[in-house]
Amino acid sequence: MIRLQNVTKIYHPDIKALNKVNLHIRPGEFVSIVGQSGTGKTTLVKTLIGEEKVSGGKVIVGGWDITRIGQSEIPVLRRQIGVVFQDFKLLPKKTLFENVSFALQVCGYPVKKIKSIVPQVMKIVGLEGKMNRYPQEVSGGEQQRTVIARSLVHRPKILLADEPTGNLDSINTNEIIDLLLKINKFGTTVVLVTHNREVVNQLRKRVITVENGIIVSDQAVGKYVL
Amino acid sequence: MFIVSFLRVIKFSIQDIARNIWLSIATIMILILALFSVNMLLTVDLVSKAAIESIRNKIDVNLYINPSADENAILALKAEISNINQVKDVTYISKDEAMNIFQQRHQNNPEILEALRELGENPLTPALVIKPKNIDQYDSLINALNAIDNPIIQSRNFEDHKALLEKVNNISHKVSEAGLIISGIFILITLLVVYNAIRVAIYTHRKEIGIMRLVGASNWFVRAPFLFSSVIYAFIGVLAIILIFYPFLSLLQPYLEAFFIDYQINLISFFNSHFLYIFGLEFLGAVAINGIASLIAVGKYSRV
Numbered sequence: 001m002i003r004l005q006n007v008t009k010i011y012h013p014d015i016k017a018l019n020k021v022n023l024h025i026r027p028g029e030f031v032s033i034v035g036q037s038g039t040g041k042t043t044l045v046k047t048l049i050g051e052e053k054v055s056g057g058k059v060i061v062g063g064w065d066i067t068r069i070g071q072s073e074i075p076v077l078r079r080q081i082g083v084v085f086q087d088f089k090l091l092p093k094k095t096l097f098e099n100v101s102f103a104l105q106v107c108g109y110p111v112k113k114i115k116s117i118v119p120q121v122m123k124i125v126g127l128e129g130k131m132n133r134y135p136q137e138v139s140g141g142e143q144q145r146t147v148i149a150r151s152l153v154h155r156p157k158i159l160l161a162d163e164p165t166g167n168l169d170s171i172n173t174n175e176i177i178d179l180l181l182k183i184n185k186f187g188t189t190v191v192l193v194t195h196n197r198e199v200v201n202q203l204r205k206r207v208i209t210v211e212n213g214i215i216v217s218d219q220a221v222g223k224y225v226l
Numbered sequence: 227m228f229i230v231s232f233l234r235v236i237k238f239s240i241q242d243i244a245r246n247i248w249l250s251i252a253t254i255m256i257l258i259l260a261l262f263s264v265n266m267l268l269t270v271d272l273v274s275k276a277a278i279e280s281i282r283n284k285i286d287v288n289l290y291i292n293p294s295a296d297e298n299a300i301l302a303l304k305a306e307i308s309n310i311n312q313v314k315d316v317t318y319i320s321k322d323e324a325m326n327i328f329q330q331r332h333q334n335n336p337e338i339l340e341a342l343r344e345l346g347e348n349p350l351t352p353a354l355v356i357k358p359k360n361i362d363q364y365d366s367l368i369n370a371l372n373a374i375d376n377p378i379i380q381s382r383n384f385e386d387h388k389a390l391l392e393k394v395n396n397i398s399h400k401v402s403e404a405g406l407i408i409s410g411i412f413i414l415i416t417l418l419v420v421y422n423a424i425r426v427a428i429y430t431h432r433k434e435i436g437i438m439r440l441v442g443a444s445n446w447f448v449r450a451p452f453l454f455s456s457v458i459y460a461f462i463g464v465l466a467i468i469l470i471f472y473p474f475l476s477l478l479q480p481y482l483e484a485f486f487i488d489y490q491i492n493l494i495s496f497f498n499s500h501f502l503y504i505f506g507l508e509f510l511g512a513v514a515i516n517g518i519a520s521l522i523a524v525g526k527y528s529r530v
Binding site for chain 1: 230231443445
């Protein structure tokens, strides 16, 4: 599903965010990428969604070599990958329903299809009763669930979650992790980038540890070891 | 799918304009000023052409004939002059016709008419009125007329009409140049203002643009609303200039009619008959200018 071959990313003038990273994530896996701040985790996510071009090596997503992807192909890639960030990136003047449907609107989906897809994903994330509320009227966990719903509308094969629980308390954190596990059970490959030790240890899934742009450990059923 | 996207582009574009309403108004105002100066330039050009044409029509050369000259000799001279290349038309005005014209011209001046009566006889001389084909050949026409050595010619009136024409030409050229510079300045200001308006609109929407890119909106969809806004600015600007310029022309028309007494000039009918050409071109020009400014701004600032 995701394959990185000798991937290097150098920021000007000589900062190696990723240093000859080799990685293979199979379809349907749930993988946690852990590491302290500034170790290259977010750079890894950005290379997977085409936001950053790598300085060397090869990035293959779903059999598609995106190493030298063109500007016009990036939207096609991003419809195949759902992305969730720590800051919720919701539009405050739109309701939760409108925020989720925005992702379909800007991709040209007809209204009828939007009205059929959005309630389905809102139900998956457990927000079917709060669709008409505005982001500021719901909790942080519910806002993040809305973002997850938005990332699911294109039925992506991969879901990248970069510190999705970074702004949440422990109860909301558990809810979001449960939701990610639920999505993974549907067959979606989930890549969770985090530095939350408790979350990673409870998951008992594959853990990849990054340090200074290098993968220092890759355990099939791992723990947070830093 | 394309129609749905296109309608959404229009919707987002109108939202952009509404959310930055004061900036949009300022942009449209500058565009109106630019279009007004372009239309003024066109009007000045029309008026100066009319002025030149009116002067051209009035330019003629008079050859005064000896009153005792034989009619046949005069007609022979008329024929000789008509054969000159530079001559468009020769009119013979007899002594009596000259008197009639004189009396008509001074019908409101009893003192002159009384003086004429006291003279007891017609003091005017017959004349040949010569109209040149082309005013640029005025000098060679005068030379040709001077070359005619005929004893029945009493005097020649060769006023320097060409100098007057050159003066009018110079003034109209200078006015056109000034108008061109003013229009150029306004067009440049329009470019900068539209560029800035789009830049601010993009800044206001940076979060939305970021989400659009994240969820896979195409580059076209991200950029199109801003480009479409520039088309809306152009449309409103041209519509406004039509509504402003016609009343302005109506105000100007009576003054022009008073100035060009013997010459027909109607700016409104000119603008009416060239409506699509003038305002269509202005719309396309405004779209092009706004489009260039928007493309630069969108290319530079929409990479959120």
